[in-house]
Amino acid sequence: MAGAPLRVIASVASSSAEHARRRIALRLLPFLFVLYIANYLDRTSVAYAAIGMARDLGFNDHVLGMGIGIFFLSYVTLQIPGALLVERWSARGMISATMIVWGSLTALTAIVHTPAQLYLARFLLGAAEAGFFPGVIVYLSHWFIQEDRAKATGNFMAAIPLSLVIGSPVAGWILSHNWFAVQGWRWLFFLEGVPAIFLGVVAFFFLTDRPREAGWLTAEQRQWISRKLEEEKPPNRQFFSLGEALRSRTVFLLATAAFLDCSGADRHAV
Numbered sequence: 001m002a003g004a005p006l007r008v009i010a011s012v013a014s015s016s017a018e019h020a021r022r023r024i025a026l027r028l029l030p031f032l033f034v035l036y037i038a039n040y041l042d043r044t045s046v047a048y049a050a051i052g053m054a055r056d057l058g059f060n061d062h063v064l065g066m067g068i069g070i071f072f073l074s075y076v077t078l079q080i081p082g083a084l085l086v087e088r089w090s091a092r093g094m095i096s097a098t099m100i101v102w103g104s105l106t107a108l109t110a111i112v113h114t115p116a117q118l119y120l121a122r123f124l125l126g127a128a129e130a131g132f133f134p135g136v137i138v139y140l141s142h143w144f145i146q147e148d149r150a151k152a153t154g155n156f157m158a159a160i161p162l163s164l165v166i167g168s169p170v171a172g173w174i175l176s177h178n179w180f181a182v183q184g185w186r187w188l189f190f191l192e193g194v195p196a197i198f199l200g201v202v203a204f205f206f207l208t209d210r211p212r213e214a215g216w217l218t219a220e221q222r223q224w225i226s227r228k229l230e231e232e233k234p235p236n237r238q239f240f241s242l243g244e245a246l247r248s249r250t251v252f253l254l255a256t257a258a259f260l261d262c263s264g265a266d267r268h269a270v
Contacts, residue, residue: 017228020221024143027216029152031206032136033159035099038196039132040163041170042106043071045192046122048171052185057113067118075126082131083138091139094131096204102128103196110189142210145228 109121144152175184211225
């Protein structure tokens with residue numbers, strides 16, 4: 001009989017924990033999913049606009065290839081600094097700022113006239129987008145316990161194929177219209193850039209950096225998720241130099257897998 005109250009307490013605690021996990025997932029994942037769709041639409045818009053740019057601006061395959069490729073030069077370089085900003089500064093601020101900047105750059109790509117302008121726009125776009133994906137992955141670790149983290153990441157990344165499904169017909173429809181005597185490819189950049197700006201503003205007010213700051217969770221839920229995440233941290237954290245990280249077999253294998261995955265995905269998108 002004495003154990004009955006303890007079982008009831010444990011059951012209530014378990015129910016509260018499940019509710020907290022479910023509430024976090026329903027609050028964050030759909031919104032982050034939409035943000036990633038916007039991210040991929042802006043990144044791949046140049047592929048859909050290429051034919052129109054070649055026709056109207058005389059860009060050849062070399063110019064367009066450079067315009068697409070130079071994006072990744074700054075993108076790769078600034079991914080790690082972007083993730084560190086999320087960890088040490090503010091995920092909400094980082095995600096919001098990057099979206100507003102990359103949305104503005106995508107919209108401004110509509111006014112390019114020369115190869116140099118295209119290169120600059122794409123290089124800056126890569127720099128602006130660099131911190132978004134690694135930043136979100138770090139952000140998920142601030143909210144999801146280890147048991148839920150892989151599923152949350154998978155649900156977030158499911159936005160990639162959906163963005164390609166959405167992007168093609170939407171881009172085709174926009175490209176077929178020359179509103180106000182402005183070429184369709186220019187409208188494509190503008191109309192795909194503006195939503196990112198809007199979502200960036202919304203993200204600043206919608207996202208919360210840490211569970212302890214979440215007014216949409218109860219005090220009990222905030223305490224539980226904060227305590228659980230703290231318990232899951234390794235007791236003795238190890239720090240590695242850049243050289244040690246680059247020589248790590250694990251890092252090499254993960255980098256190779258990511259390279260092959262991105263090569264196939266981005267080639268298909270373009």
